[in-house]
Amino acid sequence: MFASRPVVHPLEVAAPAHPVQQPAPGVLMKDLPGMPGTPGGLGLRVLQLLFAAISLAVMSSTADFASVSAFCYLITTTVLQCVWSLTVAIVDIYALLVKRCLRNRRAVTLFSIGDGITWLVSLSGACAAAGITVLIDADLIMCSENPCASFQTAVAMGFMCCFSLLPSFLLNFYSIASSHG
Template identity: 55%
Template structure:
């Protein structure tokens, strides 16, 4: 039995080395998330600022003791309570995403964050504006502010406005990401 033996060896080209970066995002995930958007340290900071200023607004307004007499002040307490709860929930989600190094940049999560920010932002801004109007009427027109009562009202209203100003960038970042993601899905 004759067996043929190959005496020449042809070199095989090795595949090129692929250097994997430790911080490279998985395919389909944006490289750079803007600070303040979902799942970033800036986003956590904005959410905590929203929650803390809403909680301060609640505490200062509740310390007056006369807030149930005015429906706008009761509305401010309710809106700030909702704002505080809403801001803490995404803050915990963002912190968890940062700890496990996962991205929150998917359409469903961004849509939920955008709608929640839109609703709570609208409620907080309207409550702060209504309370500011009532405070102006009480202080300037009626002159019935005793002691530093109006100063406490103004402090609570100011904290509600700070909460809204911290909410606005969160909403805008998430809304822009929703719109661009949705537009890229519809593009041919």
């Protein structure tokens, strides 16, 4: 059976002129979820604060943390992390409440540098404490005399804090770099 086949001829119509949106000077173009001043960014800050606070509380509750320098360093880094995340979270809440855009170059550069330094310090603290915890737990097998579970929990929370800080830092850094491109 032969049926007639319709042939479609595309019409060549000029596309409507696309209005080019120029960003205001000093304002970054990219608006990514998780950046400062967005609900995603605030969520990341709350997560960081939570993990750092749990790590700090668990490590401080052990009796003999002061005899090991790495554990004292972990406590210092979690305090720093709490202060930084709380500060940025307050700025985020303010920006969300008054619907103010935080994505100008200076603010994002400041957040990026702060995030980078805090991340580096937190990661080094968690790694150093993890080295000691593994030494006590696996190498010396002294868990009967030490609160190994508390040490492990504090170290794990320290690492979780680092992992939740990484997206904030990478997004801010990426945003600065792409605004220079």
